[in-house]
Amino acid sequence: MLAFIRHLNLSNTTLVCQDWGGVLGLTLLMEMPDRFKRFLIMKTGLMAGPVSSAAFEEWKADIVSNPNVPVEFVMQKNEPIINDAEAAAYAAQFCSGEWQGESFMAIGMTDKMLGPDVMNFMPTVIRECPKPLEIAEGGHVVQESGGLLIAERAMVHFGLLKT
Numbered sequence: 001m002l003a004f005i006r007h008l009n010l011s012n013t014t015l016v017c018q019d020w021g022g023v024l025g026l027t028l029l030m031e032m033p034d035r036f037k038r039f040l041i042m043k044t045g046l047m048a049g050p051v052s053s054a055a056f057e058e059w060k061a062d063i064v065s066n067p068n069v070p071v072e073f074v075m076q077k078n079e080p081i082i083n084d085a086e087a088a089a090y091a092a093q094f095c096s097g098e099w100q101g102e103s104f105m106a107i108g109m110t111d112k113m114l115g116p117d118v119m120n121f122m123p124t125v126i127r128e129c130p131k132p133l134e135i136a137e138g139g140h141v142v143q144e145s146g147g148l149l150i151a152e153r154a155m156v157h158f159g160l161l162k163t
Contacts, residue, residue: 002031014038067117103129104154106146108138130157 001024005013015036017025022041029036059078062069072087082090103126107119116134123129133153135146143150155161 001025001028005032005035011035012037014040016040100127102158103127104157105129105132106138106142106150106153107132107134108140108142108145109134109136110138111140111142113140 005028011034013036015025015028015038017040026041029039055078059074062074062077071091072084075087075090076082076084105119105122107116109116111119119132123131133146133150135142135149138145152161156163
């Protein structure tokens with residue numbers, strides 16, 4: 001993100017961070033405060049300080065108890081004004097038709113939050129997503145245990161590096 005912002009030479013920018021995007025976005029303000037004039041924050045945090053609540057624990061329980069919990073259920077449970085059609089849009093296979101680029105995926109096999117059970121679903125919604133690279137010792141922050149291997153395999157897959 002930092003390189004992207006520098007490449008576009010963005011300034012006088014409004015940063016909008018929502019949900020998990022805030023974990024990344026909020027750090028941009030610290031790294032390049034001169035690039036941002038405004039900031040809109042919605043239900044997010046830095047994962048420092050209070051990061052749990054009864055509702056968050058309930059959300060985690062919903063996900064853990066049913067790895068195939070319908071997205072529509074989660075959306076309508078947590079945002080009651082969403083109607084059935086809007087909830088279905090959140091569950092739509094957004095990448096399967098429009099995405100024309102290349103994909104590569106790596107999975108941390110010991111990731112308890114978004115490991116193989118969750119990530120193996122992604123090729124069903126991302127057009128031509130290949131079988132994932134499995135990082136046996138990889139956890140939730142898979143780039144820490146497999147960063148170099150992931151980068152090398154992705155570059156080979158994208159044709160940017162010869163084996």
